[in-house]
Amino acid sequence: GAVVSQHPSWVICKSGTSVKIECRSLDFQATTMFWYRQFPKQSLMLMATSNEGSKATYEQGVEKDKFLINHASLTLSTLTVTSAHPEDSSFYICSARMRGEKLFFGSGTQLSVL
Amino acid sequence: AQRVTQPEKLLSVFKGAPVELKCNYSYSGSPELFWYVQYSRQRLQLLLRHISRESIKGFTADLNKGETSFHLKKPFAQEEDSAMYYCALRPIYNTDKLIFGTGTRLQVFP
Numbered sequence: 033g034a035v036v037s038q039h040p041s042w043v044i045c046k047s048g049t050s051v052k053i054e055c056r057s058l059d060f061q062a063t064t065m066f067w068y069r070q071f072p073k074q075s076l077m078l079m080a081t082s083n084e085g086s087k088a089t090y091e092q093g094v095e096k097d098k099f100l101i102n103h104a105s106l107t108l109s110t111l112t113v114t115s116a117h118p119e120d121s122s123f124y125i126c127s128a129r130m131r132g133e134k135l136f137f138g139s140g141t142q143l144s145v146l
Numbered sequence: 147a148q149r150v151t152q153p154e155k156l157l158s159v160f161k162g163a164p165v166e167l168k169c170n171y172s173y174s175g176s177p178e179l180f181w182y183v184q185y186s187r188q189r190l191q192l193l194l195r196h197i198s199r200e201s202i203k204g205f206t207a208d209l210n211k212g213e214t215s216f217h218l219k220k221p222f223a224q225e226e227d228s229a230m231y232y233c234a235l236r237p238i239y240n241t242d243k244l245i246f247g248t249g250t251r252l253q254v255f256p
Contacts, residue, residue, distance in 0.1 A: 036189075064242065075150070075246040076190075076232070089242075125190070135244070137190040 034060045036128045038138025045116055046146055053111045053141045055126030061106035062128035066135075067099075070123040082109045116145045148173050150235050152247035159223050160255050167218040167250045169207075169233030178236040179209055179216040180244070185229045193218075193231070203227070223254045 035058040045051050055065055063084050068076040080090045080101050088101035098120075100112040109128075113120055126138040149172040159165055171177065181193040194202045196209040196216060207218045216233060233247040 066242070066244075073155070073248065075248045076244075078243055078245075081242045127190075135192065139189045
């Protein structure tokens with residue numbers, strides 16, 4: 033079946049640094065990828081929708097300058113958390129959509145900002 | 147406001163017992179409803195969707211528009227059903243967006 037690879041699976045960084053998370057569709061082309069954030073014991077919240085070759089669409093309340101999304105190819109989208117702070121610590125999950133609307137999820141990235 | 151509510155954080159049953167994971171939604175139109183499952187150390191994956199009206203791994207879910215519910219049911223739970231289950235809603239007007247509930251952890255004891 034289709035696989036979405038997300039890397040890294042966990043990262044610890046100092047406050048003020050930037051962190052990049054990659055999301056790759058390994059055996060299919062994904063015209064659309066999604067980025068979610070999940071705080072402990074809360075639901076997954078959609079942050080942004082990423083379309084190949086165009087600017088990402090951010091959900092209300094998500095700072096686009098803080099969470100930079102790049103979808104440079106049909107198999108890769110990246111999320112960069114710029115100038116990370118402790119309140120950005122969370123579990124970030126990407127998903128990619130195949131034709132036919134089926135969604136495949138990455139395994140997630142646990143970000144801890146010290 | 148659009149919202150998905152899963153009132154139970156944890157549901158524990160013994161093997162062979164019936165299971166019902168509750169999901170209620172708040173949406174003014176006709177949404178698409180889904181159940182996603184996450185087994186231990188695995189990624190989130192689609193279990194079933196209401197449009198398909200199918201039974202997957204013995205699970206079924208019926209959309210009840212009157213009660214705005216989409217409860218997930220299985221008549222006889224198995225140990226391998228132990229996982230985290232998320233109910234999700236997709237608005238008809240925005241097929242890109244999935245609104246998730248907070249999830250219910252199902253534990254099936256031998």
